[in-house]
Amino acid sequence: MNYIILDLEWDSVFYKPQKRFINQILQIGAVKLGESFDVVDTFEVTVCSEISNKVTGRFTRLTGITNEEMRAGVPFKEAVVKYNDWVGDNTVTMTWSNSDLYTILENEETLLDGIRFKIEKYLDLQVFIQNEMRLKGYEDKNQISLEAAAEKLEISTDGIDFHTAKDDSLVCAFLLKKCYNKDRFEKLIKDASNPEFLKRLKFKTYAISKINDKNIDKKHLIFNCPECNKKAKQVTKWKYQNRWFWANFICGCGKRFCGRVSFKKTFDDVIVRRTIGEFKVKKPKTNTAETAVIGTGE
């Protein structure tokens, strides 16, 4: 088994056929690691854009790649074919966070005419390293950057240019060697050839907006009284507002409240959130809030 650490540099460019900006890959860098995670080969190619003859200032500042260097690059399809040849067979490809995968997908769908990056098995190195760091006691809720991880784990980065594809891959390799744990590493390897892998990647989570959606488990629509914990009676229909459903409830004990629930559909699950708030009164015309709601129940 060979391990590839892939790092891409991309620039935002307006893509006329779809009248939108896309993240165009302009550099492919990678390192190949042997069984003991030592670097055995490196790869770097700069891409000549076919849809723009300029790069953004931000891109040049970040990567050091100038307009001239981009224009002297290799056509994109040729660069990907070259990369795929270099990758070889029987490999696990890793990237630092899966944002590279989204960019690959976008580029495959817009610019590559059926040519695809060769990724047999895949592992998100950022997830693995951050997990190992957590086990070592580094608490960090946000996704850690490559630079921050290298600094915290005291990886020497002398002579490293962050945000050049090959050097970023090298830093990843050092981090991996330092943190490697066989069981936890192998558990994170995904089979990228499985159609499920692509489906999962393409799936966008969304808020469920119809109360009779088949993904809603009706038990989440039952609310118990916050005071006596008995099942309360729903007295208004569900309304949908800012990704939340809400309805008024009245308990036998006399307690009135508003039950609120939201459902977020992810690829695997439905994430349910529930809160209880103040009994909602429909635009009271007078101060007698009570008469305003009674009677609208079902």
Ligand SMILES: [Zn+2]
């Ligand atoms: Zn009650």
